[in-house]
Amino acid sequence: MKRRTFLGLMGATAVGAAAGTGVLATPAEAAHFEGYPDAMGVLFDATRCIGCRKCEAACNQVNDLEQPERPFDDLAVLEEKRRTHAESYTIVNRFQPESSSIPVFLKTQCNHCMEPACASACFVRAFKKNPDGSVTYDADVCVGCRYCMVACPFNVPAYTYDDPITPEVRKCHMCHPHMAAGKRSLPGCVEACPKEALTWGRRDDLLRIARDRMRANPGKYVDGIYGEREMGGTNWLYISGVPFEELGLRTDLGVKPAPEFTKGALAGVAMVVGLWPVLLTGIYGMSKLNAKDARKAQEAAVSAMKAECEADHQAAMKQAQEKAAKDKQAAVEREVKKALEEAQKAAEAEQAPNQDKDGDAS
Amino acid sequence: MEHAFFTLQDFLTHTKGSVYILMGLALAGFVGWWRFLVARDEENHKNVR
């Protein structure tokens, strides 16, 4: 398998260095990740499973889960379709496909996606894809938002809804904690299977084993390995003699790894942060400038109007003043004239008797 | 600073994480740069007055 190196924050400088060492550097947009090279997985062969529920029992015991109401050897439980639950990480269901004369069984548990949807959806990184292929969950950081359960295309994670203080997500961890602690060398279910319907191994090897079985038994299996490409591939793989849809497996999930679904939208976030302030401040600046110009124009118009009014007023005032001055002068003149006339009259009146007297004399 | 990423999930955790930090810096940068851009306007405005 080709191991590729991808570059982080220092992309540009690292590309130069990588080119020198001969490492292939692909732009992230076109990048393809192959997963951990030595990741383990389990191959489930539906043609071998007899629905004995021994795997369920083993899982229950290995993980110290609550004892179910009906014991594991009660196969009547299979009458009803069940799903994974907080107290049962794995479930065997019975199906009666049209194309088969005998019932076919399917074991359900976490498929340990190569690109887990739960991990992509978790906002506290409570889920982790480990180099050994398992997907594990850390209850110590979990807030309990349950977005992982919404995200999981296989409807695997379950929640302890009845726990008020320490509720948590529960799901199969491929016995990662037990094996890491050295307590086990195989997952509990694989070890318990009496029919070797479960095979534990490197994922690459499992794919080869699956193909070998198909080649060795023509007509026994339907074409394809469920989990090879679904949702970008899973570490739990399935082969079957009947079409996968008839075992309740969804074949319409597509091959896109889960993080791809939200990658684009999250990339948009950075564009909003980068460009919205530019746009919004720009609009604000322009509307402010507009308002300022409008105010200036208004002020100019007002002051022009004012000046005009002032001028008119001044002119009118002047005219009025002039008229008033004229009137005043006229009045003065008139008064002076009047006074003079009166004085003259008085003088004449005074002179008259004298004249009369004088007239006699003359 | 060369990392080997085996999963898209790890790669995105790394890159989105750096983008978030850069986004914070960008927002602070916008505020600072805007103040720099318009600072003279205010001074000029004051001088005219």
Place this chain on the structure above:
Amino acid sequence: MSTETNKTSLITPFNVIAFVICSVGLYLTVLRFTGGLAAVSNLTDYNPWGLWIGFDLLCGVALAAGGYVTSSAVYLFGLKKYHGAVRPAILTAFLGYAFVVIALHYDVGRPWRLVYPLFWQQGPTSVLFEIGLCVFLYLSVLFLEFCPAALEWLGLKKLRNLLHSATIALTIMGVVLSTMHQSSLGALYLMAPSKLHPLWYSGYLPVFFFVSSAVAGLSMVIFEGTLSHRWLHHKMDNHYLNEHDNFVFSFARAASWVLLGYFFIKVFGIAADNNWKYLGTPMGSWFLVEMGVFVALPCLLYAIGARERNLALCKWTAALAVLGIVVNRFNVSMVAFNWQLPAAERYFPSWHEVWISIFIVTLLVLTFRFISTRMPIFYTHPDYQDEH
């Protein structure tokens, strides 16, 4: 509750109903935190998200969009004369977000860890991380935007003026953060293409959610203004009352315009994914009802209301548009989610869940009334009359 009505009796129909809702609400709260989620909710492993996400979170955040819509219209786009509408919108938004966060305490398993994604261990690939970060930051921004009203009430002039000078920066920050988390609420569902019905699932989901949040914001401001008019008329100053009608018509016209764009992009979404074939199915009929009754119809009625200056029509249309947003969010989160599961495994909320949602809305209304009867929300404080 209210000292404003100290002369009249406290036993009003409103108070009695509020008291009943709150008493039962408190009882259910105790039940929730002692018995776990299972004690009060119908949530299952198949349906991890129910009414508290579909209504309290999705609708709560969308309907609180009035804050960014109004403040950007007034402070950024130059509609200064409607500044009287900003404070009620900011207060509604602030309380809306605050109560969304309170509601989340009921929904998440360990609410005391709600700050973990921010301060303890970040999961940057999660859309929910982005929402958490934005809601936290936006709640802080809204708080700062709301602060001047509280500080005027308390008479702390210096601090008030400092905050007032940051109005533009806060407004822009508010729009940036709103764009991010409003759209991200839609982006949450991008993760589940195999569970959400194709008619509602689209690569455009984040855009749909953001654009419809603008409609929700515009409509909610009109709608909420109508309610406030009825109950808090005595608190409004002449400026607010004089501009109110013109304000409603402007926002109605804007909402009609945005709804038209929203209608078009929804149709583009159908075409982009070639989903025409689903329109003939029962889910398709329901989709057409959403598009016809809750998108196209309010678009038309808003236009008529704004053209004819028909205040009553605008207000009723606002209520219809708000209902339309709720219908859309319910469809994405509940009706069209897990549509392929058999009926027995589908989700329907328990009465406890419904009651707690109503309880939280009631708390919001009571807080809004408490604040708006005391602080300068619907009127300009006498000390700051000349500022606008």
